[in-house]
Amino acid sequence: MEGHQRGGVVEVGENARERYYDSSGYGRPDGDGVVLSVVEAAHLLYRDDLAAVDGRDFGAFLADNPDAVVPFLVYRDLRDRGFYVSPAREGWVDDHAGVDLVVHPRGDGPWDGTVAHRVRVVGERAAVPLADLGGVVLAVVDEESEITYLETERPDVSGTSDCSPSTPAEGVLLGDRVLVDEPPAALYGSGFYGQRMGRDGALQLSLLEAASLAERGDLAVDGGAGAVRERGRAAAGERFDRRLTVYRRLRERGVVPKTGFKFGADFRTYADVDTVDDLGHSELLVRVLPAGVVRSPRELALDVRLAHGVRKRMVFALVDGDDVAWVSVGRLTP
Amino acid sequence: MEGHQRGGVVEVGENARERYYDSSGYGRPDGDGVVLSVVEAAHLLYRDDLAAVDGRDFGAFLADNPDAVVPFLVYRDLRDRGFYVSPAREGWVDDHAGVDLVVHPRGDGPWDGTVAHRVRVVGERAAVPLADLGGVVLAVVDEESEITYLETERPDVSGTSDCSPSTPAEGVLLGDRVLVDEPPAALYGSGFYGQRMGRDGALQLSLLEAASLAERGDLAVDGGAGAVRERGRAAAGERFDRRLTVYRRLRERGVVPKTGFKFGADFRTYADVDTVDDLGHSELLVRVLPAGVVRSPRELALDVRLAHGVRKRMVFALVDGDDVAWVSVGRLTP
Numbered sequence: 258m259e260g261h262q263r264g265g266v267v268e269v270g271e272n273a274r275e276r277y278y279d280s281s282g283y284g285r286p287d288g289d290g291v292v293l294s295v296v297e298a299a300h301l302l303y304r305d306d307l308a309a310v311d312g313r314d315f316g317a318f319l320a321d322n323p324d325a326v327v328p329f330l331v332y333r334d335l336r337d338r339g340f341y342v343s344p345a346r347e348g349w350v351d352d353h354a355g356v357d358l359v360v361h362p363r364g365d366g367p368w369d370g371t372v373a374h375r376v377r378v379v380g381e382r383a384a385v386p387l388a389d390l391g392g393v394v395l396a397v398v399d400e401e402s403e404i405t406y407l408e409t410e411r412p413d414v415s416g417t418s419d420c421s422p423s424t425p426a427e428g429v430l431l432g433d434r435v436l437v438d439e440p441p442a443a444l445y446g447s448g449f450y451g452q453r454m455g456r457d458g459a460l461q462l463s464l465l466e467a468a469s470l471a472e473r474g475d476l477a478v479d480g481g482a483g484a485v486r487e488r489g490r491a492a493a494g495e496r497f498d499r500r501l502t503v504y505r506r507l508r509e510r511g512v513v514p515k516t517g518f519k520f521g522a523d524f525r526t527y528a529d530v531d532t533v534d535d536l537g538h539s540e541l542l543v544r545v546l547p548a549g550v551v552r553s554p555r556e557l558a559l560d561v562r563l564a565h566g567v568r569k570r571m572v573f574a575l576v577d578g579d580d581v582a583w584v585s586v587g588r589l590t591p
Numbered sequence: 592m593e594g595h596q597r598g599g600v601v602e603v604g605e606n607a608r609e610r611y612y613d614s615s616g617y618g619r620p621d622g623d624g625v626v627l628s629v630v631e632a633a634h635l636l637y638r639d640d641l642a643a644v645d646g647r648d649f650g651a652f653l654a655d656n657p658d659a660v661v662p663f664l665v666y667r668d669l670r671d672r673g674f675y676v677s678p679a680r681e682g683w684v685d686d687h688a689g690v691d692l693v694v695h696p697r698g699d700g701p702w703d704g705t706v707a708h709r710v711r712v713v714g715e716r717a718a719v720p721l722a723d724l725g726g727v728v729l730a731v732v733d734e735e736s737e738i739t740y741l742e743t744e745r746p747d748v749s750g751t752s753d754c755s756p757s758t759p760a761e762g763v764l765l766g767d768r769v770l771v772d773e774p775p776a777a778l779y780g781s782g783f784y785g786q787r788m789g790r791d792g793a794l795q796l797s798l799l800e801a802a803s804l805a806e807r808g809d810l811a812v813d814g815g816a817g818a819v820r821e822r823g824r825a826a827a828g829e830r831f832d833r834r835l836t837v838y839r840r841l842r843e844r845g846v847v848p849k850t851g852f853k854f855g856a857d858f859r860t861y862a863d864v865d866t867v868d869d870l871g872h873s874e875l876l877v878r879v880l881p882a883g884v885v886r887s888p889r890e891l892a893l894d895v896r897l898a899h900g901v902r903k904r905m906v907f908a909l910v911d912g913d914d915v916a917w918v919s920v921g922r923l924t925p
Contacts, residue, residue: 316763316765316770316772319765320763320765323765323766326765326766326767326768327766380767381852382826382827397852399850399852399853400767400768400797400798400799400850400852401785401786401795401797401800401849401850401852402768402786402795402797403786403850403852403853405852405853429650429654431650431653431654431657431660432657432660432661433660433714433734434660434734434736436650438650451735452735452736452737461735461736463734463735463736464734465734466735492716493716515735516733516734516735516737518715518731518733518734518735518737518739518888518889518892519733519737519739519892519896520892520893520896521889521890521892521893521894521896521897522893554852555852555855556855558852558853558854558855559854559855559856559893559897560855562853562854562855562897562900562901563855563893563896563897563900566896566897566900566901567896567900
């Protein structure tokens with residue numbers, strides 16, 4: 258059979274409905290013909306299941322529709338994995354905004370109206386606004402045409418860690434840290450604040466820990482929380498305030514943040530700290546970013562690969578004033 | 592005993608030489624006294640091995656010498672690991688430029704003139720010019736005062752992979768890739784160029800692969816290598832040229848570069864490709880950067896941790912015109 262392109266779709270008439278839609282899940286019915294998206298038509302040409310579109314073969318058709326090359330690679334990959342896939346066109350699927358393809362659950366087809374994954378196709382060099390993510394799978398096509406699937410969610414970040422030291426600690430600002438010579442035992446032991454100095458139980462607190470404790474009245478330091486924040490801003494600028502906002506929020510939610518430096522992140526977190534002696538594996542790597550931030554797929558791939566390698570979940574904390582939105586990104590094998 | 596600070600050093604007289612230098616490797620002899628660096632004096636105060644410096648105890652002394660806080664943490668850590676450590680002061684050690692501490696081999700002391708590691712101390716927020724690295728260990732002190740040691744080298748990047756296809760291939764530019772319908776078998780089979788399309792052995796080449804092949808006369812494409820480079824520059828700007836320079840150099844040196852996208856890097860590389868069917872593990876992750884680039888310790892930690900997690904070595908290719916300098920960074924446990 259031969260198809261005819263009309264703008265964004267390819268029409269195939271004359272009993273094409275049964276062959277393409279009913280038995281193979283391509284396109285949408287149009288009388289006893291079908292309307293195919295450009296990507297579907299390319300896939301049928303590629304499979305030699307459609308002879309030509311207005312006389313053009315696979316190569317010539319794609320050369321005339323260059324925007325369809327990258328989505329085609331993803332469509333083909335998902336089809337190869339045994340899924341029916343619907344182009345996310347208005348009227349074809351619900352909630353098509355921001356999505357290119359809808360993957361139906363294994364065994365289901367476009368006629369079932371069910372959804373396994375909502376997929377956005379992006380090239381390796383795209384700019385991805387993180388605030389748009391959640392509930393969508395990014396299919397990233399790299400320069401060698403390999404595809405990486407990244408699942409994005411809006412996780413609930415919370416835990417059961419809780420520590421309000423009964424007696425306030427006294428500390429001294431020393432460079433970018435606060436030294437507490439005689440800390441209450443619970444500060445480190447159940448609150449997991451600071452790091453032991455190795456001598457007489459003295460603690461070194463980070464500026465974030467010290468600011469948060471001082472704000473709550475649990476740490477006395479010359480100049481108070483304001484002096485600690487000032488020191489933090491001098492060292493890290495606005496980033497300090499964003500990180501402090503996230504630090505506070507995590508503590509409020511019963512999650513203990515510790516530095517994620519060794520993982521190149523802002524924090525690693527512990528959701529259920531009872532005592533430091535019985536510390537579990539940290540669950541999340543948190544990267545703190547301004548709410549409007551844009552990341553490249555390569556940066557996302559790096560973060561996700563690293564988190565996966567150390568058995569943690571990668572979470573972005575997007576900060577807008579006092580608001581924090583949580584977005585998690587992980588690998589997906591459809 | 593009590594010391595007296597004179598600018599950058601602390602002097603301790605009266606038989607201090609035997610106690611501090613001869614038996615413990617602190618400072619340098621000065622008659623039968625010693626001259627200590629500020630960091631060494633802080634460590635002796637911390638150990639209660641020195642009573643005071645001009646009446647000040649450990650906390651007060653460090654508060655007056657805030658620049659010594661971070662080096663002190665590293666000095667203490669290395670001492671705790673059982674090493675003698677010399678401050679890299681002019682006249683105290685050779686080659687002190689760009690270095691803060693010299694770690695002597697285990698069992699050796701400052702009197703032996705031997706060197707295990709030359710250490711540069713940097714805070715988590717420092718800016719590290721990559722071109723300065725090689726032959727030095729970075730001791731990064733993070734905000735919670737934990738220390739990460741990063742070993743830097745100037746590696747020889749070379750291999751034995753070689754592929755000059757006997758017959759040129761013919762390709763078509765399609766978006767950001769080149770499609771080769773009927774490639775010579777050696778192109779993929781022994782050269783590991785491109786990725787198979789899954790159909791009749793057709794190959795998709797990345798723009799870098801295509802440009803490099805076209806420049807060497809191994810690929811015919813409309814407009815030649817120039818058209819491919821133009822497409823690459825339109826997509827990635829100057830970064831395309833830097834990556835192409837490194838791609839060419841790696842191929843010239845017998846190393847096969849493939850995309851490092853899944854690892855958030857520019858390339859992963861194979862030093863000894865004989866045939867693709869018998870492909871070993873890729874050895875390096877290569878990140879391509881302009882020669883003058885500055886990285887934060889956090890970015891370095893992220894790269895190094897990831898490379899370590901996938902059993903590869905992290906190498907930075909620093910590009911200045913046609914020159915490429917290779918700098919590797921890895922974790923070190925002293």
